[in-house]
Amino acid sequence: MSLKPLVWTAVGLFLLYLLFTVGAPFLLALIVAIFLEPLTLFFIKRFKWNRIVSATVSCTLFLIVLIGLIALLGVKIIGELIAYAKRAPQYFENASNFVKSLMDQAETMYRTLPPETVAQIDDWLTSLTDWVTGLVGTLSNSLFAFASGIPNMFIFFIVFLVAVYMFSFSLDTMKHSILSLFDPASRPQVEDVMNNLRKSIFGFLRSQIIISSLTYVISLLGLLILDVKYAMAIALLIVIVDILPILGTGTVLVPWGVYLLVTGDYFTGFGLFALFLFITVFRRIVEPKILGDAVGIGALPALISLYVGLKLVGVIGVFLGPLVVIIYNAARKAGLFQFKIKL
Numbered sequence: 001m002s003l004k005p006l007v008w009t010a011v012g013l014f015l016l017y018l019l020f021t022v023g024a025p026f027l028l029a030l031i032v033a034i035f036l037e038p039l040t041l042f043f044i045k046r047f048k049w050n051r052i053v054s055a056t057v058s059c060t061l062f063l064i065v066l067i068g069l070i071a072l073l074g075v076k077i078i079g080e081l082i083a084y085a086k087r088a089p090q091y092f093e094n095a096s097n098f099v100k101s102l103m104d105q106a107e108t109m110y111r112t113l114p115p116e117t118v119a120q121i122d123d124w125l126t127s128l129t130d131w132v133t134g135l136v137g138t139l140s141n142s143l144f145a146f147a148s149g150i151p152n153m154f155i156f157f158i159v160f161l162v163a164v165y166m167f168s169f170s171l172d173t174m175k176h177s178i179l180s181l182f183d184p185a186s187r188p189q190v191e192d193v194m195n196n197l198r199k200s201i202f203g204f205l206r207s208q209i210i211i212s213s214l215t216y217v218i219s220l221l222g223l224l225i226l227d228v229k230y231a232m233a234i235a236l237l238i239v240i241v242d243i244l245p246i247l248g249t250g251t252v253l254v255p256w257g258v259y260l261l262v263t264g265d266y267f268t269g270f271g272l273f274a275l276f277l278f279i280t281v282f283r284r285i286v287e288p289k290i291l292g293d294a295v296g297i298g299a300l301p302a303l304i305s306l307y308v309g310l311k312l313v314g315v316i317g318v319f320l321g322p323l324v325v326i327i328y329n330a331a332r333k334a335g336l337f338q339f340k341i342k343l
Helices: 003-020 024-047 051-110 115-148 150-180 184-225 231-241 250-262 266-295 299-313 316-333
Strands: none
Touching: 003 024, 003 316, 024 051, 024 150, 024 184, 051 150, 150 184, 184 231, 184 266, 184 316, 231 250, 250 266, 266 299, 299 316
């Protein structure tokens, strides 16, 4: 393979990384605009409207539905998040004080042991204390970052909505501009790649929505059975954290369950551990299958792409890894990658 395809591949991967980071509102807006394109074309053909009017109507309908969903579900969840965030520092402080009290009690008990054993236990307790302190600090900082990030989220939302309208207005022009960059003989192949990408990417997004929705429902039902306060908000937090395949729901449920077991709430503590195990097994079994069926790649390549993407570029790689496989498959189906190994 010559150097030129490798350079273009590297540039493409870098642009994809930028789209999933600083360009996230525009990427999301482009996806929504593509999703709304059939409705826009329907208005153009049915009512003989021009693209500006048709795109404005379809985007406005999307905005109305989005605001309606936020009004129905978002207000309740946001209210629980605010109430939980107000009391969370007190929860963290109580947990830290409780662990410190246990450490002091344990210290009075093991001081009668041999010096070597005492030194070893001191090292263990110091490590445990540092871990608990770091965990409390991390959770507190996360809540603070979430609260301080609300203005940025609002700006993200406004930019996203404006970009949806702008992309919808010029989607056909953008398509022709992209095709004009290629030789006329290659344009049918490029159109095939774009069509395959559209189907696969929407399948990928649909699979993620299905998995996240099922995870939210399972988490919410489990928390309601355990009679946990702020169940809707905590279930949403679990879904957000569950995007991380390595940490996953354990970041929320495991420390919480340990604390409840130590404080004597065995029912809720064991219930949280059971919920954590159930969600973890559920995602590991269902996610590769749903993802593979939705985007047209096998369960094993889907799982490998998720893990490799996570290891290479972090959380963004969870989405970027499968997307790279999707792009490769789309290009291969269009005949852009037709090579065989000769011995």
